[in-house]
Amino acid sequence: MAAARTLRIGLIPGDGIGREVIPAGRRILESLPSSLNLKFSFVDLDAGYETFQKTGTALPDKTVDTLKKECDGALFGAVSSPSTKVAGYSSPIVALRKKLDLYANVRPVKTTAGNSNGKPIDLVIVRENTEDLYVKEERTIEGPNGKVAEAIKRISEKASFRISNIAGEIALRRQNIRAASPTSTRDQPMVTITHKSNVLSQTDGLFRETARRALSAEKFSSVFVEEQIVDSMVYKLFRQPEFYDVIVAPNLYGDILSDGAAALVGSLGLVPSANVGDGFAIGEPCHGSAPDIEGKGISNPIATIRSVALMLEFLGEEKAAAQIYAAVDGNLDAAQFLTPDMGGKATTQQVLDDVLKRL
Amino acid sequence: MAAARTLRIGLIPGDGIGREVIPAGRRILESLPSSLNLKFSFVDLDAGYETFQKTGTALPDKTVDTLKKECDGALFGAVSSPSTKVAGYSSPIVALRKKLDLYANVRPVKTTAGNSNGKPIDLVIVRENTEDLYVKEERTIEGPNGKVAEAIKRISEKASFRISNIAGEIALRRQNIRAASPTSTRDQPMVTITHKSNVLSQTDGLFRETARRALSAEKFSSVFVEEQIVDSMVYKLFRQPEFYDVIVAPNLYGDILSDGAAALVGSLGLVPSANVGDGFAIGEPCHGSAPDIEGKGISNPIATIRSVALMLEFLGEEKAAAQIYAAVDGNLDAAQFLTPDMGGKATTQQVLDDVLKRL
Ligand SMILES: CC(C)[C@H](C(=O)O)[C@@H](O)C(=O)O
Numbered sequence: 001m002a003a004a005r006t007l008r009i010g011l012i013p014g015d016g017i018g019r020e021v022i023p024a025g026r027r028i029l030e031s032l033p034s035s036l037n038l039k040f041s042f043v044d045l046d047a048g049y050e051t052f053q054k055t056g057t058a059l060p061d062k063t064v065d066t067l068k069k070e071c072d073g074a075l076f077g078a079v080s081s082p083s084t085k086v087a088g089y090s091s092p093i094v095a096l097r098k099k100l101d102l103y104a105n106v107r108p109v110k111t112t113a114g115n116s117n118g119k120p121i122d123l124v125i126v127r128e129n130t131e132d133l134y135v136k137e138e139r140t141i142e143g144p145n146g147k148v149a150e151a152i153k154r155i156s157e158k159a160s161f162r163i164s165n166i167a168g169e170i171a172l173r174r175q176n177i178r179a180a181s182p183t184s185t186r187d188q189p190m191v192t193i194t195h196k197s198n199v200l201s202q203t204d205g206l207f208r209e210t211a212r213r214a215l216s217a218e219k220f221s222s223v224f225v226e227e228q229i230v231d232s233m234v235y236k237l238f239r240q241p242e243f244y245d246v247i248v249a250p251n252l253y254g255d256i257l258s259d260g261a262a263a264l265v266g267s268l269g270l271v272p273s274a275n276v277g278d279g280f281a282i283g284e285p286c287h288g289s290a291p292d293i294e295g296k297g298i299s300n301p302i303a304t305i306r307s308v309a310l311m312l313e314f315l316g317e318e319k320a321a322a323q324i325y326a327a328v329d330g331n332l333d334a335a336q337f338l339t340p341d342m343g344g345k346a347t348t349q350q351v352l353d354d355v356l357k358r359l
Numbered sequence: 360m361a362a363a364r365t366l367r368i369g370l371i372p373g374d375g376i377g378r379e380v381i382p383a384g385r386r387i388l389e390s391l392p393s394s395l396n397l398k399f400s401f402v403d404l405d406a407g408y409e410t411f412q413k414t415g416t417a418l419p420d421k422t423v424d425t426l427k428k429e430c431d432g433a434l435f436g437a438v439s440s441p442s443t444k445v446a447g448y449s450s451p452i453v454a455l456r457k458k459l460d461l462y463a464n465v466r467p468v469k470t471t472a473g474n475s476n477g478k479p480i481d482l483v484i485v486r487e488n489t490e491d492l493y494v495k496e497e498r499t500i501e502g503p504n505g506k507v508a509e510a511i512k513r514i515s516e517k518a519s520f521r522i523s524n525i526a527g528e529i530a531l532r533r534q535n536i537r538a539a540s541p542t543s544t545r546d547q548p549m550v551t552i553t554h555k556s557n558v559l560s561q562t563d564g565l566f567r568e569t570a571r572r573a574l575s576a577e578k579f580s581s582v583f584v585e586e587q588i589v590d591s592m593v594y595k596l597f598r599q600p601e602f603y604d605v606i607v608a609p610n611l612y613g614d615i616l617s618d619g620a621a622a623l624v625g626s627l628g629l630v631p632s633a634n635v636g637d638g639f640a641i642g643e644p645c646h647g648s649a650p651d652i653e654g655k656g657i658s659n660p661i662a663t664i665r666s667v668a669l670m671l672e673f674l675g676e677e678k679a680a681a682q683i684y685a686a687v688d689g690n691l692d693a694a695q696f697l698t699p700d701m702g703g704k705a706t707t708q709q710v711l712d713d714v715l716k717r718l
């Protein structure tokens with residue numbers, strides 16, 4: 001038997017329920033069947049609002065350095081935002097995405113047999129993760145009629161190309177997985193390019209053109225490419241979500257669309273994400289720090305558990321990922337252990353135990 | 360009897376089904392009960408992509424001048440966007456909003472007894488209509504790694520204040536109307552401020568602060584004010600739309616949110632809007648030019664008919680508006696004459712006739 005692959009994983013719980021779900025993610029990794037021949041080591045890392053209050057920075061250099069030098073991947077929980085403006089504070093996850101050049105934010109949204117209102121949804125939002133309004137270049141001028149603030153929205157050909165390329169690759173990979181499933185109804189992979197080029201002809205126009213060019217590569221010849229203006233995309237996402245496969249979007253639209261898509265499956269507590277760069281991935285549940293339920297032991301670990309699988313997928317461990325997804329689907333379909341956000345009464349621990357049992 | 364008030368209305372059908380629904384809007388105005396003591400005169404005005412192809416401009420000066428000098432209000436249909444970039448073309452409705460300083464885009468979304476999935480929705484999105492990324496100040500640089508394009512997002516204290524102020528006034532007016540209705544369940548007006556100040560601390564931060572200040576005025580003391588980050592707003596809009604009353608947002612978020620809200624009531628063909636300035640209003644259905652159904656005589660005139668009512672409301676004719684809304688509700692609740700987008704088989708003309716009968 002070949003030597004086990006050992007992956008070193010940074011654990012960044014952050015604030016609030018991040019501290020309840022990240023340990024669940026770690027337990028999943030530790031409990032993977034030995035037949036997968038995978039080993040894990042872990043390093044605990046700080047980030048978040050509490051870290052900011054203690055140390056003056058929300059993202060210590062040590063966290064970034066350790067991830068860069070020692071780790072193969074990481075799990076990020078959630079951070080709370082201060083409710084009013086606090087000088088010097090800025091979101092550590094936005095900074096982390098840029099510092100590690102994690103250029104793709106991948107957010108699959110999927111119903112399972114037990115968790116659907118009839119229409120089976122199985123789509124993924126592939127969000128550009130490094131630019132757009134998230135460059136955070138802002139200034140404020142004191143004018144004759146009061147303050148005027150400006151922010152830069154930056155769209156580059158380079159970032160638009162690589163996000164569209166990975167969106168195409170994800171579409172192909174999904175098609176391969178579907179091809180193996182007898183219940184699949186989609187026969188062609190599809191990528192929908194989202195933009196607002198009818199207003200932003202240069203920035204979103206560049207995104208649109210570049211995405212078209214990236215997706216016209218020979219390797220994507222089997223992929224059906226279409227586009228939607230962002231407002232109409234939100235409308236269609238709600239009217240016919242079952243139509244969509246891969247949706248690629250600039251950073252801010254991707255942020256909005258992925259929360260919208262999460263609403264379709266009933267709870268943000270189900271929706272995973274991965275921040276993906278070349279050879280590195282950070283799994284991150286899409287929900288926030290949820291101060292209202294913090295400390296009650298009832299936060300839904302599913303988003304984190306699925307994020308663990310997603311991270312593994314992008315680290316090349318598709319088989320391990322598939323086993324985790326199947327265990328989660330089993331838990332949801334049985335509907336015996338569900339947290340309150342899903343209408344159940346189970347605790348975080350009970351859901352975790354149920355998933356572990358199915359692994 | 361007092362002399363009738365005469366209102367002069369510009370009619371700008373634009374492209375596609377705009378030409379089918381604007382005549383329906385005109386017929387409604389012409390058919391208002393004489394007891395309302397209102398008279399109308401009309402002037403036909405050009406704008407849109409076909410106008411651009413004929414004359415080289417999508418919004419002729421004559422249209423703007425006539426609206427400014429002669430008209431009390433207007434109805435705007437829809438315009439088609441070219442499917443690829445066309446030099447010199449830019450959206451006439453965006454330009455019109457700015458040239459006439461129609462600073463508020465008001466988009467009510469409401470279920471009727473017959474048109475609801477159980478949860479009664481009655482909310483209005485009040486969208487800033489003159490700035491944000493819609494200033495369309497863009498540039499493109501040829502860099503070492505390809506093109507980089509930038510756009511300015513501009514948020515001013517002045518525009519943020521007046522949009523928040525009118526949002527507060529709309530909340531109060533809605534509360535007055537509700538107070539007269541025995542079935543109303545909301546006992547306090549509410550305004551939800553939408554922004555993304557956790558990332559855009561200066562621009563969206565200014566919007567948020569200014570909205571808070573505007574809504575803390577004495578006259579709004581009965582209004583409950585809350586806020587939502589835009590991604591979470593989309594999520595909540597879909598999870599608990601019945602919770603919301605007035606949602607105020609910068610231009611682009613308002614654009615996205617109002618299409619999202621339209622999805623909640625089943626068809627964009629139902630959702631009206633008004634572009635409102637001081638003493639002027641343009642009614643505009645939220646749907647587009649719908650090239651797929653153009654010329655078939657089946658476009659839904661309801662969004663336009665409701666936009667007629669909304670325009671009248673902002674021209675001070677609330678009684679006429681209420682009668683039109685009631686006639687539309689009657690048509691929807693009876694569900695006898697519905698266009699195909701609503702699952703029916705009626706033509707534009709049949710729906711119009713049914714609404715006229717109820718007027
Ligand atoms: C917390 C916030 C900065 C973040 C974002 O906007 O990217 C969050 O909404 C997300 O989607 O991960």
Ligand SMILES: CC(C)[C@H](C(=O)O)[C@@H](O)C(=O)O
Binds near residue numbers: 198
């Ligand atoms: C056509 C387009 C420019 C317009 C906008 O973005 O404002 C439309 O989507 C709308 O909502 O009226």
